[in-house]
Amino acid sequence: MTLALQAMVDLIPTAPFLFDATLHKPDHFPTPDNAWQPGVRWLTMRWRGERLGLKIEDRGTVDEPRLALGVYGSRLLDAGFVDGLAAELTYRYNLDLDLGTFYARLDTHPALGPVIARWRGMRPYNPGSLYEYLIIAIALQNCTVRRSVSMMRALFERYGTLLRFDGQALYCFWEPAELAEVSEEELRGLKVGYRAKSIVRITGAFVRGEIDEPALRGQTRDEQRRTLLGLYGIGPASVGYLLSDVFRHRDELESIPPWEQKIYSKLFFDVDPEQPVPVEELMAYFNREFAGYRGLAVHYFWEDLFWRRLHEPVEWLEKLIRL
DNA sequence: CATCAGGGCCCTG
DNA sequence: CAGGGCCCTGAT
Numbered sequence: 001m002t003l004a005l006q007a008m009v010d011l012i013p014t015a016p017f018l019f020d021a022t023l024h025k026p027d028h029f030p031t032p033d034n035a036w037q038p039g040v041r042w043l044t045m046r047w048r049g050e051r052l053g054l055k056i057e058d059r060g061t062v063d064e065p066r067l068a069l070g071v072y073g074s075r076l077l078d079a080g081f082v083d084g085l086a087a088e089l090t091y092r093y094n095l096d097l098d099l100g101t102f103y104a105r106l107d108t109h110p111a112l113g114p115v116i117a118r119w120r121g122m123r124p125y126n127p128g129s130l131y132e133y134l135i136i137a138i139a140l141q142n143c144t145v146r147r148s149v150s151m152m153r154a155l156f157e158r159y160g161t162l163l164r165f166d167g168q169a170l171y172c173f174w175e176p177a178e179l180a181e182v183s184e185e186e187l188r189g190l191k192v193g194y195r196a197k198s199i200v201r202i203t204g205a206f207v208r209g210e211i212d213e214p215a216l217r218g219q220t221r222d223e224q225r226r227t228l229l230g231l232y233g234i235g236p237a238s239v240g241y242l243l244s245d246v247f248r249h250r251d252e253l254e255s256i257p258p259w260e261q262k263i264y265s266k267l268f269f270d271v272d273p274e275q276p277v278p279v280e281e282l283m284a285y286f287n288r289e290f291a292g293y294r295g296l297a298v299h300y301f302w303e304d305l306f307w308r309r310l311h312e313p314v315e316w317l318e319k320l321i322r323l
Numbered sequence: 324c325a326t327c328a329g330g331g332c333c334c335t336g
Numbered sequence: 337c338a339g340g341g342c343c344c345t346g347a348t
Binding site: 029140141142143144145147148194198232233234235236237238257258259260320321322 | 328329330331332333
């Protein structure tokens with residue numbers, strides 16, 4: 001499916017805004033629905049039934065940020081559609097986030113201060129819908145990165161749509177309804193294993209209208225947590241990511257899975273990751289040092305580490321990232 | 324060749 | 337609340 005440019009829109013984030021570190025997260029495993037080069041981000045999006053290609057370019061500075069959004073589609077898009085899209089992207093990319101109080105509280109912190117200085121204007125970002133993130137969370141569970149990558153590729157190749165726009169060829173997600181009739185057996189054929197059951201049941205919940213993402217956004221974190229935990233195959237680790245990334249809670253940090261425990265142990269206590277600090281001790285440290293901003297603080301350390309890894313291998317980390 | 328653990332979660336006892 | 341089982345895959 002080849003798309004043509006249908007609209008150009010300027011998006012103005014709150015300052016400071018750091019383009020690359022916000023719109024590209026080197027710790028996210030790669031999926032064939034997006035591409036990045038410094039100053040330019042390409043993604044696909046399913047929005048109000050349309051399959052879209054998006055190109056986002058950096059046209060400003062950290063202190064006077066401006067993004068140029070190119071919307072590629074298969075038909076003319078009216079102004080209402082484009083306005084709604086811009087509002088949704090503002091939400092998903094955290095363009096309206098006020099980082100001021102976070103920086104005021106923590107930019108002199110001995111460990112976090114230098115990290116903030118390196119990444120001033122960076123924010124968490126989640127390009128996809130709740131449903132899409134749930135699928136990715138399922139694909140992450142109990143396997144290595146290589147396998148997560150292959151599961152997502154197989155799902156995109158079978159159920160996604162390849163979109164060509166602006167010289168890119170990227171897959172677009174399917175809608176829950178398009179997967180409604182797919183059986184567990186068929187999914188197992190894509191080597192997703194026992195996760196097939198979770199995909200079927202979560203897709204069913206969306207098809208039946210049991211999950212309403214816009215409505216959930218307006219609820220409290222505890223209500224959101226309860227709803228998400230009610231989904232088959234979604235437990236505390238996945239919920240932690242969902243509440244931070246999809247629902248943008250800056251203080252969410254209730255779950256520390258084993259491999260993160262190892263990384264935090266090295267990062268904050270400089271101990272051998274194979275002899276990690278107990279989770280309760282890590283939690284006590286985060287509560288004491290970063291209260292109110294635990295998730296956001298950890299995000300800064302995490303991205304700092306993975307950007308560093310792009311330029312020079314971090315030996316102890318390579319062992320933990322099992323490809 | 325066998326065995327095991329992995330960026331969890333469900334279910335059982 | 338602890339612990340076994342689960343799809344697959346790569347490491348040993």
